[in-house]
């Protein structure tokens with residue numbers, strides 16, 4: 222796993238190196254010929270890097286099956302955000318450098334120079350609109366985080382960046398000083414085609430193929446407690462739908478009022494059963510409607526994704542689930558036990574009525590390889606306990622240091638436990654967690 226990860230990183234760095242090398246070959250003799258010339262050279266580099274980073278972003282968020290297992294979807298999604306900022310900085314520098322450089326050469330002020338670009342340079346108006354769209358997306362994304370707008374508002378607006386990528390393409394080939402030479406033009410096209418095909422295949426085509434092969438449909442919707450519902454899906458040849466306990470899918474329910482949104486949900490049952498189960502907490506405007514999904518609804522399934530899965534070798538686990546965070550952990554239990562593993566599970570909820578899968582856990586526990594501790598933070602009187610922490614865990618699990626640790630639950634719980642385990646010296650490589658947000 223580490224080897225493949227290194228290989229991908231090296232290939233990425235080699236591409237970066239190749240771009241910088243070609244840029245240097247083409248431009249080094251233009252350096253030190255005055256400010257305008259210098260800025261033109263740097264504008265070319267920032268332009269090339271901006272495109273390279275944007276294409277990297279598409280690979281990071283493309284749910285690409287040959288990449289995801291090594292980096293993890295959540296990590297790639299985080300990197301996608303960082304690269305978004307980096308790309309935007311590069312695009313902005315590219316624009317500013319060009320503006321000053323050409324402004325100096327033609328003795329125009331910045332506004333006149335922009336108008337000159339728009340009126341007299343073919344394809345440049347598209348590139349300027351593209352930059353404005355990137356700017357708009359960044360501003361809106363920050364406002365959405367700051368003002369806590371709906372996820373969908375961010376999602377739909379952020380699709381504008383795809384338009385921005387298309388709009389910016391023309392000016393690269395038309396005016397890109399480094400994209401006139403044979404080898405670089407071929408490389409540039411190859412880069413776009415490679416990323417574009419991978420993105421289209423994994424984001425769209427594979428989902429259609431999945432549906433065509435399995436024809437997922439809702440067979441029943443079952444209440445697990447007062448606000449959690451399990452959706453059972455049947456499908457053709459489900460044995461061929463491969464996943465590991467702990468993985469998640471991105472589901473799009475093809476029913477009125479649901480089909481516009483695709484949401485990630487962990488598969489809450491082990492592989493090998495004759496249906497696929499998603500267990501969903503009614504927490505927001507979409508998930509609160511889940512209980513109304515009609516039986517028979519077709520479902521588009523993207524996945525399975527995720528690296529929050531049992532270890533190949535490790536036999537002893539300490540698992541901690543908070544609330545709905547039990548779903549991926551529940552799906553892992555049989556797989557671990559069948560492979561000779563042994564699990565101690567802490568399952569924390571506000572109240573006993575919030576607990577789900579109580580019967581299933583008891584049944585697995587009877588087999589003798591799972592031991593559950595239930596923990597409630599807002600129960601009546603003496604049943605209520607403070608938030609689950611390392612001290613409580615250590616009292617029950619004397620060999621905690623030898624165990625592989627799995628966490629899934631609310632973000633504050635994960636952050637707090639990660640810090641506590643780190644403090645007592647648990648190596649980071651022994652801790653695995655899944656956050657239910659990207």
Ligand SMILES: Cc1cc2nc3c(=O)[nH]c(=O)nc-3n(C[C@H](O)[C@H](O)[C@H](O)COP(=O)(O)OP(=O)(O)OC[C@H]3O[C@@H](n4cnc5c(N)ncnc54)[C@H](O)[C@@H]3O)c2cc1C
Pocket residue numbers: 371372373469482483484485486487488500501502503504505506507508509545548549655656657658659
């Ligand atoms: C890997 C993973 C596994 C998950 N597994 C489960 C599970 O087994 N059971 C369960 O109940 N929940 C699970 N979730 C959380 C679930 O996806 C969100 O609770 C759900 O999408 C909320 O949607 P909403 O519109 O009802 O709520 P909102 O209040 O609109 O959203 C709450 C938060 O959920 C996230 N979210 C909303 N829509 C999406 C989307 N389309 N794609 C990605 N994130 C979104 C955002 O962070 C948002 O801030 C999982 C999330 C992830 C990332």
